Amino acid sequence: MLALSETTGNRYHNLTAKFRMAVIAEQQRDYDGAVRVAREAAEQARREGMPIVAAQALGELGYAFVYLKQPERAAPILEEAVEMAERAKATGVLASNRMRLGEVLGMLRRHTEALGIMEPAVRWLRESGNRETLPLMLIKWGTLLVSTTRAGEAGAVFAEALELATRDGNEMYRSMAVQRMAGWNIDRDPVKAAELFERTVEMGRKTGLTGSLFQAASAWTMLGRFGRAEALIAEGDVAKLRYPPGVDRNNLESHVLSSRAYVAHARGQCETAEALIRDAVKWSPSREREIHLLRTCATDPAKLRLSLAWLEADSGRVPATGHYTRARNGAAMATLKLGLGNWRGAKDRALKALEASNTLGLRVFALESLLVLRAAERRLGNQAEADRAGGQCLEISRAFGFNPPEAFGGRQDLARLWNLARH
Secondary structure: OHHHHHHHOOHHHHHHHHHHHHHHHHHOOOHHHHHHHHHHHHHHHHHOOOHHHHHHHHHHHHHHHHHOOOHHHHHHHHHHHHHHHHHHOOHHHHHHHHHHHHHHHHHOOOHHHHHHHHHHHHHHHHHHOOOOOHHHHHHHHHHHHHOOOOHHHHHHHHHHHHHHHHHHOOHHHHHHHHHHHHHHHOOOOHHHHHHHHHHHHHHHHHHOOOHHHHHHHHHHHHOOOHHHHHHHHHHHHHHHHHOOOOHHHHHHHHHHHHHHHHHHHHOOOHHHHHHHHHHHHHHOHHHHHHHHHHHHHOOOHHHHHHHHHHHHHHHHOOOOOOHHHHHHHHHHHHHHHHHOOOHHHHHHHHHHHHHHHHHHOOHHHHHHHHHHHHHHHHHOOOHHHHHHHHHHHHHHHHHOOOOOHHHHHHOHHHHHHHHHOOO
């Protein structure tokens, strides 16, 4: 088509062909090629006064940087793509570009902006009756909601996407919807999450999706089912070889190493966990936060202080809607303060993390916060408060199926915090 359009001199067809070439390059995981072709198409469309095609091409160009794991480069291009589609009154292109921009802003943790950008697009997509892409757009919308104070809405959005994908017989979107439902549950109800992820693992074997292997491994790790977790990680380690060398395989390699790091951490193997997560960061620098989240079991005061400072700075960058990050980072910071012998600081931080966890129903982080709170209260001489926190710990532990609850299913990281209160 491109050669034909160049022969006939049809500029619109020539641009459309380039646009499609960019899409095909993305599908073939040639992301550098997609960037190059989309940039050419966008520049040509602007020169020749074709704003709708230019908006499409800019949207494709911006999203190609998402595949390259460079959301900071994607954002300004997608902002321009949204503006151009608005000026051209191209409602379909505008909705698509808004969804892409919202997704990128979410990656950059600009959640409030992302909500405002995405919501009108979701409304238009629902009203337009476009059944072909609506399940995927709802999955993206729900994924953003998870990271905001509106996280409670995400479960219903994923259920809607699942219903639509099932009705239309789209196994890929059906698998993605179940996967996101499981992900929404993982920090709330890891038992339910593990069951859902097992469904997505089987679906993934049919559709080629591998992410569910590592997510299922994460759920089983939380429940102390290390054998099952390690089997899934090993399967993912083999699956990554189906991808050519490049960004996708690197991303999967980082998942393998990160998943193994969390298993080691849960088993109380602190040094092994740190070595593995550092290797994961080499493949995916965006995982740097995990180094500090997994350092809660360290005994070196210098490491504890370094990670505490890093997480405090990271939390300071989170907007008012960032309850999830405050819960996750906060539980880790409370544990780090406990390791430094700062009982009062550990208590204060644990209470804040507990509040954030309860706001979103994140029982995994609530349990970690309560364990620290129990130990800190005990060290401060507040036995009644320590006993109250301990009772709440055991209640959550039973809900997770740990029997006896004070053994935490063999989770040495949790048992260590429980036993701290005895000394």
